[in-house]
Amino acid sequence: MRPEAFLGVFQRPNLSPDREGGARPDREHFSVNVDLTEQVALVTGGAQGIGRATVEALVANGARVALVDLDVAKGEATARQVDAAGERCFFLRGDVTDAPGMESVVRQVVDRCGRLDVLVNNAGINTRSDRVAIHEYSMDDWHRLLNVDLNGVFYTSRAAIPEMLKTPGGRIVNISSIAGLVPLRLQSAYVAAKAGVANLTRSMALELGPLGLRVNAVAPGSTLTLGTEALFYGPDGAYTEKAASLLSHIPLGRPGRPEEIAQAVLFLAAPESSYINGVVLPVDGGWLAGYTRDW
């Protein structure tokens, strides 16, 4: 099928600023129901996007959630919007590239809540829109990206695991990407970091499974956060050729919503997925299923 055949399929979803920055989650967005009562979760990069949707899903299903982010203003605002009383969701400033800082964040969570059951390593940064060839890729960008997207997962997990092992049945969910499962051009650091996260997840599952701690990952496809919206629509919000080309590879004909990624994270973060360990689950509208085909 020619790519033009897809052009009419995609309707721009309603991603109002309100949805990202405002309204409290309702059950309609969270059809997966699990029981996280009495459970404590830590989500990195929870101020917006997929992290925020994950925080909302965990809270909606009974967990008490520490929302950790670099962005203090946005993190505090999100935590307040999710739970004004600060009982089910509270904000802690944390930079995942700062290993001692993340140890302190984990200590604060345990001091406050007494335990840690779930860790979601979500904080991540992406390649800028001006993608570059590997031989022109800047050293600074390489180190910056690897530091957040891969080292950050290691530093945070290293800090959290000793505490998580104190309560049987803990769960870690890492956020990789479809870019960590197949090669893509012109984004060397991102594909390397996310592939690292995917295989680190499997290795962690081998090591920690016998200790009663499950580790899985979610690999989102193109997800319509405010950050990626510009990539799809351009600065003026117009539907771009780039969007058409990207969407033509997705059997469902549209990008994902953060809530749809969060549903998968929620399931892997819950006791209900008790026999799943070491998987990297694509949540991509089928994009990977057709990866080796042209159209």
Ligand code: NAD
């Ligand atoms: P986003 O940019 O909307 O949000 C990322 C959050 O992480 C922000 O709140 C930011 O302040 C925080 N953050 C960044 N660096 C940090 C650091 N050093 N320490 C603590 N917090 C930090 O991102 P998103 O699109 O929601 O992506 C979330 C995760 O999903 C990332 O790991 C990303 O690579 C992955 N992912 C996203 C997509 C997509 O299309 N959006 C696709 C595949 C994978």
